[in-house]
Amino acid sequence: MEMNDADDEEFGFSRNYFLAKELGGSAVKSHSKLSDINIVDEQELRAAVSNIEPKHEKEIKDLISSYKRLYPRWAFDLRCGLGLLMYGFGSKKTLLEDFASTSLTEYSAFVINGYLPTINIKQVLTSLAEVLWDQLKIKRRTPSKSLSKDQQPFSSRSVEDLLAFLDGSEDRTSEFLVCVIIHNIDGPGLRDSEIQQYLARVASCPNIRIVASIDHVNAPLLWDKKMVHTQFNWCWYHVPTFAPYKIEGTFFPLILAHGNTTQTAKNAVIVLQSLTPNAQGVFKILAEYQLSHSEEEGMPIDNLFATCRERFLVGSRPMLNSHLTEFKDHELVKTRRHSDGQDCLYIPLTSEALEKLLVEMTQ
Template identity: 70%
Template sequence: MEDHDINEEEFEFSRNYFLAKESGKLGKKSARKLSEIDLVDEQDLRAEVSNIEPKHEKEIDLLINGYKSLYNEWVFELRYGLGLLLYGFGSKKTLIEDFASTALTEYSVIVVNGYLQLINLKQQVAMAMAEVLWDQLKLQSGSASGGLPKCQQPFNSRSMDDLIAFLDAPHAPENECFVCLVIHNIDGPGLRDSDSQHLLAKIAACSNVRVVASIDHVNAPLLWDKKMVHVQYNWCWHHVPTFAPYKVEGVFHPLILAHGGASQSVKTATIVLQSLTPNAQSVFKVLAEHQLAHHDEEGTVFFPSWC
């Protein structure tokens, strides 16, 4: 009897569950639209976000201190020729900068902020790394010979091939000499394209370069092929969730529930125009040229449906 009662209770529970689901489907759907949401000004929303009080500070401090105990291990991995890739929920910017300022004091460090929208890898990164490595080599050679050598740097052409060749050349095999490239958000918008990733992979594969990077996007590993992961970047993955807010990184990304600024409107318009056919793009070009030539007019208020 008891088993029979249990079966009836389970049947009644299941029946009520599916009846509730069915009645929910048949219910009246909301007619509200996403466009009807009263969005606030982005500056006001950012001000409110900055006033949010942090929580669980003691637990987070203990977590970060646990990561700091791994610094010696991370340095060993870099000296062994591996690249450090830090991932996990929360901003890792402060953690990586603390690691670089405390554990990498013997090496030259170049920092790249991948969360920026535009980054010139050739002029801002590759050239800076070559110059820093050249200064480091001059200091080592000068301390060994009693003075700095008066020779010209070997990459005056500033071509990417010459810079890569210099960073990969065996300059001082008897001494440990390398430049550490720190990349905050290597999966950021300014570095997410294929050309930037392949160029960074070539730089990371140089014998005098070591890379410390962070990722936050769930699809970040799709940026790399097998050769880039295991040969060029030679990643050593470390799961280091910090639960820290993305205060610095978030400044360069529009908030979802805020009105977009002028720059965001331009970016959105560019994406829409790029998705159009060439004929449609030419039509919009004619309209834009007409509007620029007649700037006193209010502009076109209606577009045919085929646009």
């Protein structure tokens, strides 16, 4: 009897399944289309998202405080030759930058924003080589006039030459380190296998340490066994912050929103708020120059460097180039050739948007 009951039950399930499929096929289908959805303006949608009240603030604050107590351990891991890989739900941009600014003050920090859709890896390696070379001059107290010509400029070198410089041309007994902070090493601009190989080689350089974050569930598939254990030498840390991806999401179109390729002052303010005060000062100088010289094609790089040095915003040309690289990565600043042949910098915003941007920066 029990077997017959089981057979009847199984038959009932099967009959109901095919009956549901038959009724579903004869049902009236919806004629609604995705194009019929009322799509709102992207800026309006982003403003609505930013006005969502945060929840569990106390619990999240306690969680971040527990991570800050790990800063000495993380710094020790870096001194031991390990790389730090942070994973977990939520943006880790603020956490990594706070760690670098409070616990890595004795080292030089170099930031790569992997969440940007397009990244020029050669430009990144060039800037990193300039930062490393600048630190070597300080540590060795070598007069700039005594430097051989084959060590400059880095911009004319190939990617392989830059990697060779970072890896083998320096004193491995040097105690200084350059810590490379990579926000979203699994970002769309860095997912290429060749770029990951370059980053792995950078991580294995004697005077460089990597601190990176990942957010994609399949991020570990980017690396093979050699890259994980020999080159990156990852030390994994689970650090969910539950923070919104405010900066990272700026560069991706929102669902159900009109696309807008023109960069607005509001988006620029969001990006600038994530940068250092000195970087904001450099951008402000460029913006003020552009407003007062609207008839010109841009501000010459030499003039910008001289002004920034007078205001103690930068101490060297590589430091200025580092800020400019970040501006260009965020598409805040672009370069064009002046009529006299020199390269000039300009901000791709209208004068009205630029004035509004300066007002919002001072608030």
